Amino acid sequence: MEEEKPSSSESAAHEEDGKTSSSTNGDQGWQTVTYAKRRRKSQPSKPSPVLDPEKSISEAISDSSNVFVPLEQQAEEQIRLRHLQESQKAAAETVSKSKPSTSGSSSDDGGDSDGEVSRGAENKVEAKVEAKKPNEKNPKKKKITISNAAKEIDASALAAFLADTTKAYEEFHFLQLMRFSDYFTRAFSEISPSQFQWSKMLKESSVEKNSIMPLCYVSEPVYKTSIEWISKCSANALGEFLIWSLDCILEDLAGQRSGAKSWTKSIIFPQSKALVGIFVGIAMVLRQKPGVLISQLPTLMDHPRYQGQDKIPLYVWVISQACAGDLGVGMHSWAQILLPSVSGNSSCNPQLRDLVLQLVERILSDPKARVLFNGVVKKGVRLVPPHSLDKLMRLAFPAPASRIKATERFEAIYPTLKKLALAGSPGTEAMKQVSQQLLHLAAEAISESKLNHSAENPELSKEAAVVFIWCLAQNADCYKQWEMLHLANKEASVIVLQMLAGQWNEHAMRLAPLDNMKETLKSLRLKNRQMLAQVADPYWQACFKDANKYCEVILRRLTGRFSCMRSGVIVLTLAIASGAIFLSPNMDLWDWKNLHIMISSSVLNIK
Numbered sequence: 001m002e003e004e005k006p007s008s009s010e011s012a013a014h015e016e017d018g019k020t021s022s023s024t025n026g027d028q029g030w031q032t033v034t035y036a037k038r039r040r041k042s043q044p045s046k047p048s049p050v051l052d053p054e055k056s057i058s059e060a061i062s063d064s065s066n067v068f069v070p071l072e073q074q075a076e077e078q079i080r081l082r083h084l085q086e087s088q089k090a091a092a093e094t095v096s097k098s099k100p101s102t103s104g105s106s107s108d109d110g111g112d113s114d115g116e117v118s119r120g121a122e123n124k125v126e127a128k129v130e131a132k133k134p135n136e137k138n139p140k141k142k143k144i145t146i147s148n149a150a151k152e153i154d155a156s157a158l159a160a161f162l163a164d165t166t167k168a169y170e171e172f173h174f175l176q177l178m179r180f181s182d183y184f185t186r187a188f189s190e191i192s193p194s195q196f197q198w199s200k201m202l203k204e205s206s207v208e209k210n211s212i213m214p215l216c217y218v219s220e221p222v223y224k225t226s227i228e229w230i231s232k233c234s235a236n237a238l239g240e241f242l243i244w245s246l247d248c249i250l251e252d253l254a255g256q257r258s259g260a261k262s263w264t265k266s267i268i269f270p271q272s273k274a275l276v277g278i279f280v281g282i283a284m285v286l287r288q289k290p291g292v293l294i295s296q297l298p299t300l301m302d303h304p305r306y307q308g309q310d311k312i313p314l315y316v317w318v319i320s321q322a323c324a325g326d327l328g329v330g331m332h333s334w335a336q337i338l339l340p341s342v343s344g345n346s347s348c349n350p351q352l353r354d355l356v357l358q359l360v361e362r363i364l365s366d367p368k369a370r371v372l373f374n375g376v377v378k379k380g381v382r383l384v385p386p387h388s389l390d391k392l393m394r395l396a397f398p399a400p401a402s403r404i405k406a407t408e409r410f411e412a413i414y415p416t417l418k419k420l421a422l423a424g425s426p427g428t429e430a431m432k433q434v435s436q437q438l439l440h441l442a443a444e445a446i447s448e449s450k451l452n453h454s455a456e457n458p459e460l461s462k463e464a465a466v467v468f469i470w471c472l473a474q475n476a477d478c479y480k481q482w483e484m485l486h487l488a489n490k491e492a493s494v495i496v497l498q499m500l501a502g503q504w505n506e507h508a509m510r511l512a513p514l515d516n517m518k519e520t521l522k523s524l525r526l527k528n529r530q531m532l533a534q535v536a537d538p539y540w541q542a543c544f545k546d547a548n549k550y551c552e553v554i555l556r557r558l559t560g561r562f563s564c565m566r567s568g569v570i571v572l573t574l575a576i577a578s579g580a581i582f583l584s585p586n587m588d589l590w591d592w593k594n595l596h597i598m599i600s601s602s603v604l605n606i607k
Helices: 008-027 036-042 057-063 065-098 111-135 146-151 155-168 173-187 198-204 220-230 235-261 272-288 291-295 297-302 309-325 327-342 350-364 369-374 386-396 407-422 429-451 458-474 477-485 490-502 504-511 515-532 538-583 592-606
Strands: none
Touching: 155 173, 155 220, 173 220, 173 235, 173 272, 198 235, 198 309, 198 350, 220 272, 235 272, 235 291, 235 309, 272 291, 272 309, 291 297, 291 309, 291 327, 297 327, 309 327, 309 350, 327 350, 327 369, 327 386, 350 407, 369 407, 386 407, 386 429, 386 458, 407 429, 429 458, 429 477, 429 490, 458 477, 458 490, 458 504, 477 490, 477 515, 490 504, 490 515, 490 538, 515 538
């Protein structure tokens, strides 16, 4: 194949290039144009181009092509700044559009009008700032007091609400009561915890003052509307509502204790805003239906959740509400809940003990307190049960070394409460049960008072012996019970026998007829003699000897009493017969034989 030949133009160019390069190397003639950018991409940049005299001009220019880089960077920086200025301008325009226009003139009004508008806007802003300076602090929101919140409750609105609630939950009384409580909760929702510190109030204020809180703020129409509606609720629902309400309060009390332990500056009560309404609801229920409290006493007495001295102020308030409706319910609740909390507990807080005493003193000083004796039994239970009298007796007659300031106050209320505990119709089945329970408790009290020989309690022994003898007078079965308790409570028998022997004339009339007493004394004398032959301890021997001695004394008095009665009857019969003989108008008609028979039969009957 023939090789392709270059064209004339190409050959001319080659020739021209050869000339150019030769001339360049020689006499610095014309230069050939080259593309510097293509060569710059492939070649690394050099810090500074240096012209070598031995190189051609074209090579020198190609080596110094990086001098345009700063110009390109400057152009890119200008473009970036221009975009930034445009974005800032757009943002400024957006802000200006969001603000209300201070002038209705357009941009066509000229520079003078724009200046005037801007100066007017600035003056207005300054005027507003100056006007706000005196009121830099925002005015505080006015606190709503409990009284103001209670005044806002409208009786007619409440009646309408209760009517709708009754219709909506016709068969669910407990839900109705929940809605009732919620109504008052919302009514007092603006009350802060600091305005109603119920725990501090119930503990530090007097019982008389606390008994009317917070119900004293509720108007009479609202109260009447509420209790009329409550009277239609079932007793079971009211009992459930009472326990639910107490649970809410005790939950708040637990929150207070946990907050105090964490040592926070401000304690937050999670339900405190609702507690005013809950307290109002409890007060209304207990004042209208006080018997609800008695039905719930087993729960409050037995469940551990409701135990503890920290609950005493709350229970004092609860019972004071029931007292407003029925003093008997309050008296029984006090004896069942509060009295055990302060009896037999030397570590009881004196402040809490004072609250318990304040309540019972308030009950007994009430002008209507006499009605307590007309109803000593409430709903099948006694106002002051036997075990309550036993606790009260120990508080009123402690050992001499255990007396405290409150002892005198217990001594003052003891006689009245004792009468309540012993009141009732003699011979009834209820009184028989009471006498049997008290006989056992009195024997234990005497034995315990004599147990510690170095610190005996003669006052308690004496009072318990009086109660013991009262039981014998009420129930003939108590004599048999005494025989069974004698050996286990021999010290108690000694104290009772000693009192009977020393005050026989006082007790004999109450214990008549004395046949049961005579039989019991003979039984006790036999047991004493048997034990004297068995025991070797000097103390117990002395005890049985004393018991046997007093039995003999009383038996002699019983025998002497019968002898005196027999002699007196004989003398009286003879006197009547003699008078009849001498006063008879016809002496011959008198039948001496019949007279002898009459006198003889009288003597035999006495024997």
